[in-house]
Amino acid sequence: MPTTSPAPPTPPAPPVEGHPQRWLILGVIALAQLTVLLDNTVLNVAIPSLKEELGASTADIQWMINAYSLVQAGLLLTAGSAADRYGRKRMLIAGLVLFGAGSLVATLASSTGQLIAARAGMGVGGALLVTTTLAVAMQIFPPAEQPRAIGIWAAVNSLGFATGPLVGGFMLGHFWWGAIFLINLPVAALALVAVVLLVPESKNPQGDRPDLLGALLSTVGMSTLVLTIISGPEHGWSSARVLGSGLVAVVVLGVFGWWESRIPHPMLDLSFFRNRQFTGAVAGAVLVTFGMGGALFLLTQHLQLVLGYGPLEAGLRTVPLAVTVVLLNFTGVAARITARLGGPVTILSGMAVMACGLVSIGVLGERGYAGTLLGLVLIGAGTATASPAMAHAIMSSIPPAKAGVGAGINGMLAEFGTGLGVAVLGAVLTSAGSLEQGLREGQLVGAVAVVAGGVVAGVLLRRAAGDKTPKGEEVSV
Numbered sequence: 001m002p003t004t005s006p007a008p009p010t011p012p013a014p015p016v017e018g019h020p021q022r023w024l025i026l027g028v029i030a031l032a033q034l035t036v037l038l039d040n041t042v043l044n045v046a047i048p049s050l051k052e053e054l055g056a057s058t059a060d061i062q063w064m065i066n067a068y069s070l071v072q073a074g075l076l077l078t079a080g081s082a083a084d085r086y087g088r089k090r091m092l093i094a095g096l097v098l099f100g101a102g103s104l105v106a107t108l109a110s111s112t113g114q115l116i117a118a119r120a121g122m123g124v125g126g127a128l129l130v131t132t133t134l135a136v137a138m139q140i141f142p143p144a145e146q147p148r149a150i151g152i153w154a155a156v157n158s159l160g161f162a163t164g165p166l167v168g169g170f171m172l173g174h175f176w177w178g179a180i181f182l183i184n185l186p187v188a189a190l191a192l193v194a195v196v197l198l199v200p201e202s203k204n205p206q207g208d209r210p211d212l213l214g215a216l217l218s219t220v221g222m223s224t225l226v227l228t229i230i231s232g233p234e235h236g237w238s239s240a241r242v243l244g245s246g247l248v249a250v251v252v253l254g255v256f257g258w259w260e261s262r263i264p265h266p267m268l269d270l271s272f273f274r275n276r277q278f279t280g281a282v283a284g285a286v287l288v289t290f291g292m293g294g295a296l297f298l299l300t301q302h303l304q305l306v307l308g309y310g311p312l313e314a315g316l317r318t319v320p321l322a323v324t325v326v327l328l329n330f331t332g333v334a335a336r337i338t339a340r341l342g343g344p345v346t347i348l349s350g351m352a353v354m355a356c357g358l359v360s361i362g363v364l365g366e367r368g369y370a371g372t373l374l375g376l377v378l379i380g381a382g383t384a385t386a387s388p389a390m391a392h393a394i395m396s397s398i399p400p401a402k403a404g405v406g407a408g409i410n411g412m413l414a415e416f417g418t419g420l421g422v423a424v425l426g427a428v429l430t431s432a433g434s435l436e437q438g439l440r441e442g443q444l445v446g447a448v449a450v451v452a453g454g455v456v457a458g459v460l461l462r463r464a465a466g467d468k469t470p471k472g473e474e475v476s477v
Contacts, residue, residue: 012026019140021198026140026149028194029133030156032096035187037160039068040401041178042168043119049177050115060112066230067116072130073415078215079269080131080408083351085210088132088139089201093192100188106181118181127411131276134407138395139202146396147366148335151388155329158383159182160323166315217256226248227350229419237427241420248383268405272398276460281393282413283458286350287449288386289417291380294425295358295446301429301440302365305370320373324380334384343389344461350386351454354379355447359433363444366436386454393461 013318019025043065050056050064079377083091102122109115134153141149142236171179228246260266272278296318328334339344357378364371398406425442432438 006253020201022140022145022149024211026137026152028191028198029092029136030130030153031090031187032191032195033133033153034160035154035184036129037157037343038164038167039126039181039184042368043068043166045178046168046172046177048111049456053177054110054115058110063078063116064112064119066227067119067121068126069415069419070223070230071120072126072228073226073412073419074219075124075127076131076411076415077218077222077268077369077405077408079127080135080404080406080411081126081211081215083132083135083202083404083407084402087201088135089195089199091128091404092132092136092195092199094187095125095132096192096195097125099125099129100185100192101187103115103181103184107178107185109178110152113366116464130411131404134391134395136202136407138400138403143153143396145390147388148222148329148332148396149386150327150392151332151334153393154388155326155384156379158325158386163322166319167314202403202449208350211260211263211265213254213265214260215245216266217259221249221253221256222416224252226415226419229416229423234424252423265323268409269402275397277393278397280457280460281390281397282409283460284347284351284453285390285394285410285413286417287456288354288376288390288454289414290421290424291358291446291449291453292354292383292421293418294421294423294449295361295443297422298425298429298442299361299372299440300448301435302361305435306366306439307369316405317369317372318376321376321380324377328381329388330382334388337385338389343393344458346389347386347461348394348454349384350384350389351450352382354382354386355450355454357382358443358447358450361438362447366440367441390457393457421449425449429465 047061050061054060056064079091079095099122102118102125105121106115106118109118134150137149137153139145167183168180169200171183175182224245228242228249231245232242236244256268260268261270267385273282299318300314303317305310309317341349357375357380360375360378361372365375393408395403396412425445427447429435429438429441432441
């Protein structure tokens with residue numbers, strides 16, 4: 001029979017007003033988060049240099065790019081659980097050290113093998129940073145300010161997406177390829193000092209025993225799943241390689257779910273999925289990242305292959321999306337909209353606006369940049385409101401003692417949905433009769449997925465409006 005652990009005693013709650021230096025701390029953790037996000041895309045612009053100077057093959061390049069995302073995606077849940085158990089400040093420090101060390105090794109790499117290993121090490125640090133930054137934000141802000149804080153955290157994600165290729169292009173235009181990693185070192189060092197001085201420690205007061213088997217199964221299962229999604233378009237979905245890795249992922253994740261339901265101190269408490277707020281936000285997040293990730297993947301090709309812009313010009317023309325997100329969240333407009341409309345309506349309406357933006361790019365984008373610009377602004381406006389509201393729904397439906405795990409789940413959804421969206425909409429592009437038709441159909445499929453995510457999340461969140469979540473957390477403020 002499954003066993004459950006007794007409820008822990010409820011420790012004193014943190015002050016209602018939150019940590020006195022919470023906005024400064026948010027700036028510090030946002031800086032750390034930005035560094036991680038930049039490295040998701042910055043390497044793409046260095047591919048020609050890596051081929052020339054390191055003699056990298058196409059397979060080498062793929063592993064340089066994928067080693068980072070595979071390790072990071074595979075470790076997100078484990079990293080979040082470790083942060084809850086051992087302390088989020090401690091794991092944030094460890095993440096910065098590992099990320100900085102990996103960046104230094106990558107800068108000095110003289111072979112493809114060294115660079116791949118360095119990128120994997122950076123992925124370990126990145127997993128710790130992605131989970132602890134969001135968890136810390138939930139600890140230091142009072143409930144009334146959490147939506148705005150998460151909005152700023154989410155805006156940094158969009159900023160990282162938009163500026164990665166631009167930063168990489170600038171550095172390559174003035175320095176050697178290793179400089180794209182060297183820039184991480186002063187940022188990581190500054191963030192490390194600030195974290196040590198400013199960030200309070202917080203952790204699970206229950207002190208759960210480590211779930212080592214669960215950590216192993218989660219890491220193997222998620223890494224294999226992401227690898228399957230990445231390999232599908234290249235090797236064919238019916239190939240033995242893809243089918244084999246997909247089968248391994250399903251079996252391992254199935255065993256992980258069974259194991260987590262049997263032990264007294266699970267890394268992932270499956271009872272979370274009985275909470276309709278959590279389930280609705282999870283379902284909506286997968287669909288929205290599926291639609292957005294795939295559609296934005298098509299956007300870069302649309303700007304270059306249809307409208308004829310060069311790589312740097314194309315990157316500059318995606319900036320309005322990030323600027324819209326940053327403006328709406330940093331000014332607090334998005335948080336005020338959420339407060340006025342409520343979470344479910346905000347998510348549904350935000351996703352509807354995002355879908356309109358995707359349709360604008362798909363239908364009007366062929367006629368010139370004006371239609372694409374309109375679409376980018378609409379996508380940015382919808383993202384600025386819907387994404388923070390959904391992340392807050394996930395985090396607030398989980399006990400504060402499990403904030404790290406909640407952040408890990410949020411990160412896994414983004415990785416999974418984005419990867420699946422790129423794979424599926426990439427297949428739509430390949431099977432279309434022409435490039436223009438494939439890009440148009442892909443954007444429309446993405447729009448449908450985003451709307452579906454909004455409906456699912458909105459309905460389930462509205463039904464869950466009366467849900468109560470147990471509280472209790474040990475926080476040093």
